[in-house]
Each structure stands twice: as structure tokens, then as C-alpha cells.
Amino acid sequence: MKFSELKLEESVVEALDAMRFDDCTPVQEQAIPIILEGKDLIAVAQTGTGKTAAFLVPILNKLSTGNYPEDAINCVIMSPTRELAQQIDQQMEGFSYFMPTSSVAVYGGNDGILFEQQKKGLVLGADVVIATPGRLLAHLNLGYVDFSKVSFFVLDEADRMLDMGFFDDIMQIVKYLPEERQTIMFSATMPAKIQQMAKTILRNPEEIKLAVSKPAEKIIQAAYICYESQKLGIIQSLFADQVPEKGIIFASSKIKVKEVTKALKRMKLNVGEMHSDLEQSQREAIMYEFKSGKINILVATDIVSRGIDIDDIRSVINYDVPHDSEDYVHRIGRTARANNDGVAITFVSEKEQSNFKSIEDFLGKTIYKIPVPAELGESPEYAPRATRYTGGRKPRKNYKSNGGNKKNTQATSKKK
Known part of the structure; x- marks a missing residue:
């Protein structure tokens, strides 16, 4: 499917054309219509599938209609790392080029000037806030951030955030958000704790699951x-x-x-x-x-x-x-x-x-x-045991490999 086939505002289409976005990736083709309909979404998709555009494009499309309050925070996007927050902010700039939409990236660091810049963006009400959990919670706890008008809440790489210990921080942030909102969650995997979080913060979500792609053959x-x-x-x-x-x-x-x-x-x-x-x-x-x-x-x-x-x-x-x-x-x-x-x-x-x-x-x-x-010196044999087994003692298996021999002084490696 081409982006031109989606029901998008002219300003968004112009930005996509300028950035040479023509054909949708599978996750974009499936996610964008669901988000445009206003439904909550949980999508299992890995990095490199185009998922950032999958949530930014429909959200910016909705904001471009002018039906959302000015000088207020309308969208909060959570990211596990500073680097990813910066990248999302850069893409945000590209997609919103022909729109009067503002954004602020909120992430940690010991720079006091940076903290004040982030505070200014939050107080003035940037349309879109892209943040790491710890730093955003620090601003929220100081009492000057108003999330009462937030319409969109996005969790990007939710599994990574949980791996990094941000579950409690995220649940604290959710308490500042209005119940009437659209929540979108992207995760590369779906462990039990992610499922628990999804049940808590999403309402009757649509689900998309893209198979994890194998590494490139080359x-x-x-x-x-x-x-x-x-x-x-x-x-x-x-x-x-x-x-x-x-x-x-x-x-x-x-x-x-x-x-x-x-x-x-x-x-x-x-x-x-x-x-x-x-x-x-x-x-x-x-x-x-x-x-x-x-x-x-x-x-x-x-x-x-x-x-x-x-x-x-x-x-x-x-x-x-x-x-x-x-x-x-x-x-x-x-x-x-x-x-x-x-x-x-x-x-x-x-x-x-x-x-x-x-x-x-x-x-x-x-x-x-x-x-x-x-x-x-000598190296161990490659003899992996079964990883997940419940019950009695499992017999050991002996796997032969093409190079992990106990004694390999006479082995020669192939060139590939």
C-alpha cells in the first residue's frame, strides 16, 4: 500500500513526499488505519520495521486537523533511551515540517541548561513530548507539567523499558494522564509483564503481530x-x-x-x-x-x-x-x-x-x-543443555560442532 492511499491530511502527505516516503511497510499499513480510527493498539514489531512512522504519521495527521487545544501537551511518547528519543524527535521534525506542531525531547543528563530548556517546553505546552521515563517523572514530580489534555500516549520499545527497570516509573506517569486517551504500545517481544501492563493501561486494544525477521542473508x-x-x-x-x-x-x-x-x-x-x-x-x-x-x-x-x-x-x-x-x-x-x-x-x-x-x-x-x-589453549566442546525443562533430571546431550572441539590445535578454519 502507498501512503497516498491512506486518508491523510494534505500537510502530512506533503511532508511524506518531501521525505520520500512512498510505500508503507507492513507495520505502517496495519497500524496507521487503526490509530486513525482512534482505537488503542498493541503492536509487536522490532526496530527497523518503520514503527516510528507507524505511530507518528497518524498522530500528527490528527493534530493537523486543529481539533486539539493549543499551548497544551497533546501527545506523550515514551522511549527507553536518550538516543531513541532524539531520533523520534528528528523524525517528528520531518513529518511535521508543513504543520505548526511543536515538540520537545525530554531525557537525562547533568546539563542544567538542558533541564531548563525541557522545563520551558513542558510548561509552554509543546504538542508532542518525547521522553525517557526517569527524566519525565522528575519534571512531573516538580509540579509544573500539565498532562490533563493529553489525547495520545505512546510506549515505544516497551519491553526494553521494562528490561531497564522502568515499569514503576511508567505506571507513575500513567497516573498523571487522563483516562480518556488513546494508548499505543509497540514492543519487540510480549513477555508476561508487558501483557500485564497492556491490560492495565490499554482499553480493548487492537493487536498487530509481525514476525521477527531473520538477519540479512549477506x-x-x-x-x-x-x-x-x-x-x-x-x-x-x-x-x-x-x-x-x-x-x-x-x-x-x-x-x-x-x-x-x-x-x-x-x-x-x-x-x-x-x-x-x-x-x-x-x-x-x-x-x-x-x-x-x-x-x-x-x-x-x-x-x-x-x-x-x-x-x-x-x-x-x-x-x-x-x-x-x-x-x-x-x-x-x-x-x-x-x-x-x-x-x-x-x-x-x-x-x-x-x-x-x-x-x-x-x-x-x-x-x-x-x-x-x-x-x-584448549576450548570447551559445544554441548548445550536444554534451556527450558521442568520435571526430573534431563539426560545430557552431546552436540558435535564444526570447530568447537576440545582440542583444536590441528583444526583449520574455513574462509567464508
Whole structure:
């Protein structure tokens, strides 16, 4: 379906034309008509499916009719991270280019000037507020934010917000909203706590569920079956001859990000780190240096695995196995964008084998196992146990792999 086939206001159509939005993605085709009808919606869709436009376009279309109060907050969009809030705000600017619609992005940081700018936008009543939960709640608790006229409440990447511990914050924010509102929730997964939240804050919602897409075929995927203590050695071996033009190393915790970054700096590599301990100005500076090529390796938590568009990333290394298949798809999806090729390598320690097997099962393929460099010593066998089992003792299974042998000093790796 084309956007021109939807019942959209002329100002919105002009903005879509200017931004070269022609054909709807599946989530846009399904979500936009439902939101235009004024119904609550819960949509299961991952980053990269066009979901931001799926909620921004119909909401802006409604605001463009002029049937909503001026100088009042009409829409609140919740985002798990500062980076995603900024991106939504940028898209908001594009879609509302031909409309007198205002917005303010509200996110954390130690900049007092930024806080005052956000306060001004909230007090004056920006049409659309795009915010991270913690910072928005801080403003609300100070008593100068009026949400009494909010008509639209959007939760973007709801599962990520819950993973980051924002459930209580979101439920506190909901108390400030009028009961008569349209609520829209987007989530990449639908765990029990998301379902619980949906039942609490949505009214008779329509549901959309898009299957999680598999990684692009042009991404070359491989793995090392290794001990935790061998991971840094493998990185050193990988970068000994050639450093990637631009690559991201994902780690599961801030501590590991800092450890890996220090190790790579000792190797005299141009490396930066990205995690929530950094101030906003530091994060923006590092992301700018990475995009511009001053830094060619970014070590990060999952804060950059979703919603960050950088087209020329050549490699992704999972220092730790992601917790679920969707996270794996999001992480490695940072490479092989804009018709480029890409490589995704995952380090799999003994305790991570079951998680990795679940990812292989989801992908419907066996990921090639590269032998650990001989100088790093023996590596464990790839013998993942069943991940979810209730009842008595389950017999162990022994899975053979093409490279995760106990002794691999004579193994040779294939070139792909």
C-alpha cells in the first residue's frame, strides 16, 4: 500500500513526499488505519520495521486537523533511551515540517541548561513530548507539567523499558494522564509483564503481530566456542592483522564494556565506549566520533543495539551471547546495512551455550564455529543443555560442532 492511499491530511502527505516516503511497510499499513480510527493498539514489531512512522504519521495527521487545544501537551511518547528519543524527535521534525506542531525531547543528563530548556517546553505546552521515563517523572514530580489534555500516549520499545527497570516509573506517569486517551504500545517481544501492563493501561486494544525477521542473508555469521578467559585473547587475535573499518563490540554489562575498552586501548586501537554511566554530552560526542570515523571501534551495551542508524558498520562482535533471539537480531542488524556486506561474530562461553543454541534454533541454521587460536589453549566442546525443562533430571546431550572441539590445535578454519 502507498501512503497516498491512506486518508491523510494534505500537510502530512506533503511532508511524506518531501521525505520520500512512498510505500508503507507492513507495520505502517496495519497500524496507521487503526490509530486513525482512534482505537488503542498493541503492536509487536522490532526496530527497523518503520514503527516510528507507524505511530507518528497518524498522530500528527490528527493534530493537523486543529481539533486539539493549543499551548497544551497533546501527545506523550515514551522511549527507553536518550538516543531513541532524539531520533523520534528528528523524525517528528520531518513529518511535521508543513504543520505548526511543536515538540520537545525530554531525557537525562547533568546539563542544567538542558533541564531548563525541557522545563520551558513542558510548561509552554509543546504538542508532542518525547521522553525517557526517569527524566519525565522528575519534571512531573516538580509540579509544573500539565498532562490533563493529553489525547495520545505512546510506549515505544516497551519491553526494553521494562528490561531497564522502568515499569514503576511508567505506571507513575500513567497516573498523571487522563483516562480518556488513546494508548499505543509497540514492543519487540510480549513477555508476561508487558501483557500485564497492556491490560492495565490499554482499553480493548487492537493487536498487530509481525514476525521477527531473520538477519540479512549477506551478514556472515560465525562463533567461537571458548572459555570466558579466552575472549580478550580472541579479540587481540582478530585485530592483530587487520582492524575493521568500523565495528561494534556488544557486551552485556557496563563493567565488561569498560574492561574491553581498556584492553583495546592498550592495543593502541581507536576505540570508544558507550554505556549509561556516561553523561549525555559524552555519549553524543562519542557517537559523533564513531559516525565520522575518528573512532572505528565502539564497545557498547545494548543501548545502541536498537534504533541507531549507521550505514557503514562492517562488523559486529557479541562479546557475550545476547539474552534472546530478538536481541541477537537487533545487534547483528547494525551491520550489512544500505547494501553493504557485514560480519557478525559471537563469543560463546560454557554457560552461554544454551542461549546460543536457542538463537540457532530460532534462525533455523547452525552458525559456523571458528576454532579458537591454538596459542590460547584448549576450548570447551559445544554441548548445550536444554534451556527450558521442568520435571526430573534431563539426560545430557552431546552436540558435535564444526570447530568447537576440545582440542583444536590441528583444526583449520574455513574462509567464508
